[in-house]
């Protein structure tokens with residue numbers, strides 16, 4: 372019995388994990404498909420587990436078995452009484468009928484209902500039109516500082532500086548080999564890595580603040596802002612280039628290695644970790660400069676800027692990919708300065724909390 376259940380669970384996990392991580396299908400409109408799945412759940416779908424209506428205690432088991440398929444969002448359904456479940460069923464059924472209209476990341480997810488009474492926020496733009504992004508809000512949009520000095524470089528002097536510098540240089544070699552001059556893909560793939568250090572550093576500082584009962588000087592927020600900003604770079608570039616299945620697999624593997632490597636490095640030596648990111652950002656500036664050259668030469672088509680970029684960086688409506696690369700490059704220069712600064716604070720024998728963090732760049 373156990374091995375049979377285990378086989379079913381494994382099959383279900385593979386069925387769902389495989390396409391999610393390695394499929395080249397565009398994931399826009401995910402909310403709609405979620406709702407469709409939810410509809411299936413309510414109507415006795417999830418055929419992997421259920422053959423016919425469940426009764427009594429069996430029903431509890433069946434519901435639990437569905438959790439891996441549909442995610443923890445629906446696990447709370449266990450707490451509902453029969454009547455409430457019926458009501459939810461009707462609501463979701465009605466909602467799923469309109470679910471197909473839900474747009475990617477937009478506010479069209481009207482079909483999602485909840486019995487917790489949490490109303491989705493109604494957000495509008497300055498001109499009064501509806502704000503279409505759930506992944507960020509108007510007050511998080513900003514104008515990038517295009518006047519930032521792009522040529523600044525931290526000359527490696529100490530042993531750790533040299534370790535950081537040559538680590539980054541060594542990482543560039545396979546990257547150049549793999550992507551060559553495909554700068555659109557290169558940018559998209561590198562952003563999947565670039566968004567990791569801020570999150571790891573922010574998380575570790577967060578835990579440190581809790582452990583030591585002390586303030587962070589704003590550095591938790593600054594690093595998490597960096598991670599979010601990098602992730603928005605990725606959300607933008609994936610509108611221009613779609614990853615292929617083997618690129619998704621590569622990201623999967625690289626993330627597993629890089630997250631853990633950076634986590635350990637930050638635990639052992641935060642000054643080395645921040646210096647590595649400082650040099651990674653210097654490389655990012657170089658990559659985006661090359662990207663701009665290719666756009667200017669016409670080898671990469673200067674397509675209109677994705678809508679998400681226009682709203683995030685408050686760009687003019689007729690902006691192009693070139694404008695987007697310009698603002699992203701300015702962001703990278705800001706990250707470079709923040710991380711070299713953080714490393715310098717450690718080098719001078721201080722803790723980050725002693726120097727107010729440069730928060731609110733956005």
Ligand SMILES: [Fe+2]
Pocket residue numbers: 562565600601604655699703
């Ligand atoms: Fe970035």
Ligand SMILES: [Fe+2]
Pocket residue numbers: 565601652655702703706707
């Ligand atoms: Fe960056």
